[in-house]
Amino acid sequence: MRRAWIWPMVLVLCGTVVAAAQVSQGSPGTAAALLLAFVLLAGVNSPLIFPRSIGALEAQRRSEADGRPIVFWRPGCPYCLRLRFRLGRSAHRLHWVDIWRDPDGAAAVRAANEGDETVPTVVVAGRPHVNPAPGWVREQLARSA
Structure with a gap:
């Protein structure tokens, strides 16, 4: 189960780093938009989008x-x-x-x-x-x- 969440978590982590860099450069609006994009991308790549899996x-x-x-x-x-x-x-x-x-x-x-x-x-x-x-x-x- 953990393996299925690795890619979405990497996307959220990358989005957080990119957003933090934007905030430090004085662009909080851009940071929020980028973080939202990364979170949405993580959600699409997560098991949440698919119907419940069975064996x-x-x-x-x-x-x-x-x-x-x-x-x-x-x-x-x-x-x-x-x-x-x-x-x-x-x-x-x-x-x-x-x-x-x-x-x-x-x-x-x-x-x-x-x-x-x-x-x-x-x-x-x-x-x-x-x-x-x-x-x-x-x-x-x-x-x-």
Whole structure:
């Protein structure tokens, strides 16, 4: 779990340093704007933006029961963020597995990607798809409903 928060915390720390430098140069307005930008960037890269993650085994069980796709992701991944934002509200209907929190999820992604942990990897009906287009994922979700 700590690993998922490293990148957001680094962003907040960098934002604090940059803001302190701006304050020392007499630009408190710029400092506040920069700090806000870094905090927002940290929030977007944190696990808070994504629906609650479940384990890979639980996601597989649920997917077999309801037919919904499984999305393997990790915090800080720009492609995962793109998929999450473009799916909008329908993202909450998918089964999300954070590979940094779940060793079984990381193993499933490595098995699907020749040893690489390439995310997002979306599994539909047992078949993995690496970094699919958000529209395609939306279609797969509509088919499962």
